[in-house]
Amino acid sequence: MANEVRSSAPASQLAGAVWRKSTRSGAIGNCVEIASLGDDEIAMRNSRHPDGPALIYTRAEMSAFLAGAKDGEFDDVLH
Structure with a gap:
């Protein structure tokens, strides 16, 4: 399937993953x-x-999340 989007998979089935x-x-x-x-x-x-389960993200999605976390955009969830 070309352009298949997956958002999760069992972690045990992610062959070659180095955690x-x-x-x-x-x-x-x-x-x-x-x-x-x-x-x-x-x-x-x-x-x-x-x-x-393992959640799967693109590098662009992870980059955007990490940038937001570094900028403090999610600090409110701790209160």
């Missing part, structure tokens, strides 16, 4: 992990459920 987490993650494993899935996709999963 990594932030050094700021908590010691009890409460973190999010990411993996590059080739040229234009990045997957994100909950480290406590490594075989559970």
Whole structure:
């Protein structure tokens, strides 16, 4: 299927994904992990459920999110 858009997949089915987490993650494993899935996709999963669902984003989507986070656009969700 050309131009197929996928937004999630079981993390266990993402062959070749090398998962990594932030050094700021908590010691009890409460973190999010990411993996590059080739040229234009990045997957994100909950480290406590490594075989559970992974959300899949394009690099442009992740770039926009990270820029917003760095700019403080999402700080209000912590209150």
